[in-house]
Amino acid sequence: MILINGVAADKVDALDRGLHYGDGLFETLAVRAGQPLLWQRHMQRLTAGCARLGFPSPDESLLEQEAAQACSGAAQGVLKIILTRGAGGRGYRPPAAPQPTRVVARYPWPDYAPLTEGIVLRVCATRLACNPALAGMKHLNRLEQVLARNEWNDDGIAEGVMLDGEGRVVGGTMSNLFLVKAGGLLTPDVTQCGVAGVMRGLVLDIAPRLDMTARVCEITLNDVLEADEVFICNSLMGIWPVRQLAGRRYTPGPLSMRLAAEVTRYTG
Numbered sequence: 001m002i003l004i005n006g007v008a009a010d011k012v013d014a015l016d017r018g019l020h021y022g023d024g025l026f027e028t029l030a031v032r033a034g035q036p037l038l039w040q041r042h043m044q045r046l047t048a049g050c051a052r053l054g055f056p057s058p059d060e061s062l063l064e065q066e067a068a069q070a071c072s073g074a075a076q077g078v079l080k081i082i083l084t085r086g087a088g089g090r091g092y093r094p095p096a097a098p099q100p101t102r103v104v105a106r107y108p109w110p111d112y113a114p115l116t117e118g119i120v121l122r123v124c125a126t127r128l129a130c131n132p133a134l135a136g137m138k139h140l141n142r143l144e145q146v147l148a149r150n151e152w153n154d155d156g157i158a159e160g161v162m163l164d165g166e167g168r169v170v171g172g173t174m175s176n177l178f179l180v181k182a183g184g185l186l187t188p189d190v191t192q193c194g195v196a197g198v199m200r201g202l203v204l205d206i207a208p209r210l211d212m213t214a215r216v217c218e219i220t221l222n223d224v225l226e227a228d229e230v231f232i233c234n235s236l237m238g239i240w241p242v243r244q245l246a247g248r249r250y251t252p253g254p255l256s257m258r259l260a261a262e263v264t265r266y267t268g
Contacts, residue, residue, distance in 0.1 A: 001070045002105040006062070016101055018084030021092065022140035024101075025049040027198075029067075030236050031077040031106065032268040036067050038235060041198045046083065049137045055085045055098045063102065070106045078107040078236060084140070110236065118243030118252045119158035121232070123221065124148040124173065128164045128193040136196040145173045159232055161224070161245065164193050169219045175234045176200035177219075179227035180255045184213035186223070199233040199263070206262055212255065221246075229253035231260075238263045 002010050017023035027046050029036040036042075043060055050057035063081065071079055082103035088095045126148040134141070148160050159172040169188050171177045176197040178187045185207055190196050207214035224230060230242040230250055239260040241252030 002103065003066050003070055005102050006066055012084075012101060012103065013087040015087040015089070016084055017086065017088050017094070018082065018101065018140055020088075022142075023053070023094070024082060024084030024140045025053070026083070026138055026140060027081045028235060029079040029081070030267060031071045031074050031079050031109075034068075034071050034074055036071055036079045037267050038198055038202065039064070039067075041201060042081075042235070045138065045196070045198060046081070049139065050083070050100075052133075052137060053085070053139070054094070055100055058083060058100065058102055063104070066102065066104045070104050074106060076109040078109060080105045080107065082140070112237055112240075116241075116252060116257075118241045118250065119232075120156055121172070121230075121242055121245040122152060122157050122160050123246055124151055124160040124162050126151065126162065128162050128170050130164055130166075130192040132192055135193050136190050138195050148173045158240070161221075162194075163221065167220065169221055169224055170194040171197075172232050175232040175237070175240075177224070177230070177232050178203065179219070179224055180229035180253060181223070181227050183255075184215065185255070186215050186217055186219060186227075188219045189216050197233065198235050199238065202263065202266060203233060203239070203259060207259070210258060210262060212259075229256045231256045233263075238267055 004012060025046055027042040029042055047057045067079055084101045085094055086099040086101045126144055128144050148162055159175055161172060162170050164170050171194050178185050204214050225248045231239050233239045241256040242250055
């Protein structure tokens, strides 16, 4: 099901700035038993993104009604919410009084690998450009991720690790990355580029409750290769332990598995 501004449809205005310039944001939510999960966390990020881009955020109660309609009857699925600045004339200058476009769509649940097996990662050649004005947001400009994901076609490789222009680890094409070293969690800083994922935020919040230290910092590829455990995360997969990257083999470790179990309390 796809709703556009609350109406069942599958077409947007050809002048929509999301189509022309990627002028908008999106959220991807897991759905269980007809309910979109981690709703408030996703709405907080969406609202903050609207403020940073300078266009009105949607009425949350209206968006929640549309999400409920799209998710109704779904035992499991994926809800995608796209919000653009709306239609405008030619040129980059935004309209003075934008009328944002809402797209709410439900998709089937993806076929993910079993958690306990761990996954294989690769290092992407495509680098992420640094831009603090856009960093952290889940905006519609995703060509870097498209190019990176186009680098491989091996179903045995679940995800690619992306670096910035200085060689610092940022995250995956569709995920955030954590490593475990000396009993503590480390995750890359995303204030220059990358996405501040909702699941990343949840992990950072719950780690202290499990007596785990968690630190956001600059991380190199060598740091990842020398880590005791590595996992990636997003709102759909939850936590995925890594078993191999660039020839380095890992064992899905106790901290990763403990966090994965804790996350299921929030995601079902």
